[in-house]
Amino acid sequence: MLNFLLRISLCFSFYMPYCPCLDAGGDNISVTKGVVSRVEPTQYVHGATQLMAIQIDAAINPGNSGGPAIMGNKVAGVAFQNLSGAENIGYIIPVPVIKHFIAGIEESGKYMGFCSMGLSCQPTENVQLRNHFKMQPHMTGVLVSKINPLSDAYGVLKKDDIILEFDGVPIANDGTVPFRNRERITFDHLVSMKKPNETALVKVLRNGEEHAFTITLQPVLMDDINAGYERLAELQVKKVNGIEIKNLKHLCQLVENCSRESLRIDLDDDRVVALNYESARIATSRILERHRIPSRMSIDLLSEQNSLLMDSAE
Secondary structure (H helix, E strand, O other), X not given: OOOHHHHOOOOOEEXXXXXXXXXXXXXXXXXXXXXEEEEEEEXXXXXXXXEEEEEEOXXXXXXXXXXXXXXXXXXXXXXXXXXXXXXXXXXXXXXXHHHHHHHHHHHHOOOOOOOOOOEEXXXXXXXXXXXXXXXXXXXXXXXEEEEOOOOOOEOOEOOOOEEEEEOOEEOOOOOEXXXXXXXXXXXXXXXXXXXXXXXXXXXXXXXXXXXXXXEEOOOOOOOHHHOOOOOOOOOOEEEEOOEEOOOHXXXXXXXXXXOOOEEEEEEHHHOEEEEEHHHHHHHHHHHHHHOOOOOOOOHHHHHHHHHHHHHHHO
């Protein structure tokens, strides 16, 4: 999985021509030279996810994002974002992430996303914490503090489990795994490089006993109806078909009683989601079944909707 890109020395320089893009500051194609500062998982601003990235000391300005980063005569990655408020700090997408993306397109004909276990984990670097969870002196791992109910790990792993290994790779008490040479990286990288619907063998410590579980990894709530909206995350719903939302109950009423062909949802940051209403209703049952979600809404809202339907029938 790791290629020449992830084995380069940190003292190597990158020559990064951003052709055919034209960045700010001139009209001709420009070339920027940079040095690798670090390689680690980084928050992808446009993807609302954390994946492997290479930090460089070359400026990335509007216009050159998406251009190739070249080392020698080979493409080493794609320039894609900078660090706001800092000087000469940019990031490029490394080859393994690009290959993972392309492989998904070639195999399925559409973007499949990057996998996540849907967990929140806590380091176990404190000796007393490890003793409390009955970890032996030779054991290392991370403590499961929260599990997303929509993830495939839900119902398999439990809160207070200690994840010892992922696919046979031991996890350190700080949540890292061996990387290149003597470097270490968070074990989330191993998860993100798995393909959707692939399985992972997870070794855990539960109540002092070791267990091994097989988990199927896949992006959460993916469906053809919402393709292209994967980047929208943690955004507040502001309006539905132009009507400002008062509360969750009001949102439910507007969606359930929509009489238009198209359902428009306005979010924070001036983002917009538009769905064909009937197609979305049909897709709802498919999504619920695929992701083992018991209901499309909470019990109180569902009861109220059923009461309204009974009243209208009378």
